[in-house]
Amino acid sequence: MAVQTVATDTDLSLGPAAALSCRECGERFPLGPVFACEACFGPLEIAYDLPGGDPEELRKRIEAGPDSIWRYASLLPVPADVADKPNLNPGFTRLVRADNLARELGVTGGLYVKDDSGNPTHSFKDRVVAIAVEAARAFGFTTLSCSSTGNLAGAVGAAAARAGLRSCVFIPHDLEQGKVVMAAVYGGDLVGIEGTYDDVNRFCSELIGDPIGEGWGFVNVNLRPYYAEGSKTLAYEICEQLGWRLPDQLVVPIASGSQLTKIDKGLRELIALGLVEDRPYKIFGAQAEGCSPVARAFKDGHDVVRPVKPDTIAKSLAIGNPADGPYVLDIARRSGGAVEDVNDGEIVDAIKLLARTEGVFAETAGGVTVGVTRKLIEAGVLDPTLTTVVLNTGDGLKTLDAVAPTTGPSAIIRPNLDSFREAGLA
Ligand SMILES: *Cc1c(COP(=O)(O)O)cnc(C)c1O
Numbered sequence: 001m002a003v004q005t006v007a008t009d010t011d012l013s014l015g016p017a018a019a020l021s022c023r024e025c026g027e028r029f030p031l032g033p034v035f036a037c038e039a040c041f042g043p044l045e046i047a048y049d050l051p052g053g054d055p056e057e058l059r060k061r062i063e064a065g066p067d068s069i070w071r072y073a074s075l076l077p078v079p080a081d082v083a084d085k086p087n088l089n090p091g092f093t094r095l096v097r098a099d100n101l102a103r104e105l106g107v108t109g110g111l112y113v114k115d116d117s118g119n120p121t122h123s124f125k126d127r128v129v130a131i132a133v134e135a136a137r138a139f140g141f142t143t144l145s146c147s148s149t150g151n152l153a154g155a156v157g158a159a160a161a162r163a164g165l166r167s168c169v170f171i172p173h174d175l176e177q178g179k180v181v182m183a184a185v186y187g188g189d190l191v192g193i194e195g196t197y198d199d200v201n202r203f204c205s206e207l208i209g210d211p212i213g214e215g216w217g218f219v220n221v222n223l224r225p226y227y228a229e230g231s232k233t234l235a236y237e238i239c240e241q242l243g244w245r246l247p248d249q250l251v252v253p254i255a256s257g258s259q260l261t262k263i264d265k266g267l268r269e270l271i272a273l274g275l276v277e278d279r280p281y282k283i284f285g286a287q288a289e290g291c292s293p294v295a296r297a298f299k300d301g302h303d304v305v306r307p308v309k310p311d312t313i314a315k316s317l318a319i320g321n322p323a324d325g326p327y328v329l330d331i332a333r334r335s336g337g338a339v340e341d342v343n344d345g346e347i348v349d350a351i352k353l354l355a356r357t358e359g360v361f362a363e364t365a366g367g368v369t370v371g372v373t374r375k376l377i378e379a380g381v382l383d384p385t386l387t388t389v390v391l392n393t394g395d396g397l398k399t400l401d402a403v404a405p406t407t408g409p410s411a412i413i414r415p416n417l418d419s420f421r422e423a424g425l426a
Helices: 054-062 069-074 101-107 125-139 150-163 175-184 197-209 224-229 232-241 258-272 292-300 326-335 344-358 362-380 398-408 417-422
Strands: 017-022 044-050 095-097 111-115 141-149 166-172 189-193 216-220 250-252 284-286 339-342 388-392
Touching: 017 101, 017 166, 017 250, 044 224, 054 069, 054 166, 054 232, 069 232, 095 232, 101 362, 111 125, 111 232, 125 141, 125 150, 125 216, 125 224, 141 150, 141 197, 150 166, 150 175, 166 197, 175 189, 175 398, 189 197, 224 258, 232 258, 232 398, 250 258, 250 362, 258 284, 258 326, 284 326, 284 362, 292 339, 326 339, 339 344, 339 362, 339 388, 344 398, 362 388, 362 398
Parallel strands: 111 388, 141 166, 141 216, 166 189, 250 284, 250 388, 284 339
Antiparallel strands: 017 044, 095 111
C-alpha cells in the first residue's frame, strides 16, 4: 500500500483521537493519512480516549454547544477549537415526528424522519466531509478530492471552497444534472469518468499511489478513517433529539455501508459514556433492488458480499462493491435487524408518500429507506409498536428526474373562473 509522504505534523491535535486501529487484527498505528493495516490490510478506524466523568455534566456541555456537529467535538477526531475554523459546520438537522406517515404505515410506537436534506449542500455527506477537512488541514494536504456517487462531490467542492483548499473531485459521467451542477458550482475541478462508481474509486486508488496525487487528501480513501467518523453524529443527534434515548429501530441507507456501521459505533459510544440507557436497538439496512449486494447476501445467509453492476435511479447509493458490506451484515444480524431492498417504482412511490404525508421531499436515497420501512412493516419484520427512526439523507431537488415523469400540475387552465371550474378542481 502506498503511504502518503506529506508533511506530518508531529504535534497532531485531533481532539480525543488517540490512534488508528485495525478493524480486523486490532493492531494500532499513529494518526496519519493511512487507511489500511500494514499487517493484514484490514480497514483502519479511529481509537479514542473518550472523556470520562459525570454523564449529566457531559449532556449539559453538549446541549450548550453550537447547533452543528461541533456540539459533539469532544467525541470526534477534530481539534478542540474546531468551531473557530472555516468549515461548513453541518449537522443538528431536524428530527421530524412523522405522525401522518405513521398512520399511513400503521406505526403506533412513534415514527421519526431524521432529515439530513437540511445540511449546507443538502445531503448527509457534509457531516463526513467536515471531519475530513479538519484531518486534511492537520496533515498539510493542499488539495481535497474524492470518488463520488454525486453528493460527496458537491460536499467536497463546497467544503474546500470554504476552507481555502483546492478541490478536484471524480464522479461517474452520467449522474443527475442537479448533482453535476452542485459539484461544479463551487469552482473546483470536477472530472466525469466514463464508468461506474466502482471504476471511479479504482481510478482514485491509482491516483493516490502516483506522484500526481501527492499532497491530495481523498476524503473517502486516504482520509477515510476520519471521514467515516462524521456519520456517528447522526446517532448522537437522533438520541439527543429523542431526549437522550435510544430509538428501538433505525432504517439506514447503504452505499458503501460506512454510514450504517458508524451509526452503530456512535450508539455504542453513547451507551459506554452513560449518555443513554443501555438497551437493545435494531439496525435495518436499505438498498435499491438495482444495486443490492448487501441485501442479497443478508437474504442468502452469506458473510461475503458479491459485487454487482448497479442499475437504479438511486444513484447516490449505487456502489456495486461496498467496502463495509461485511460489517453491515454483521451489525444487522447481531442487532436483530435486516437488510432489504425496493425497486425503482417503489422508491418513487415512497418519495411521494413522504412528501404527501409530511411535507418532506427526499432524494431517491430517502425513497429507498421509506420504501424499505414500508416493506419491512408489511412483512412483519419491523415492529410497528416500537420507536422507529428513518433516515432521509438527501434533498429531492437533487433528483428531480426520478419523480418528474409522474409529477406535475393537476391542470393547466386559462386565467378565468370558468376554466378553473371546467378543470374539476373547484
Ligand atoms: C453517500 C450517501 C449515503 C450513504 O453512504 P455510505 O457509503 O453507505 O456511507 C446515503 N445517502 C446518501 C444520499 C448519500 O449520498
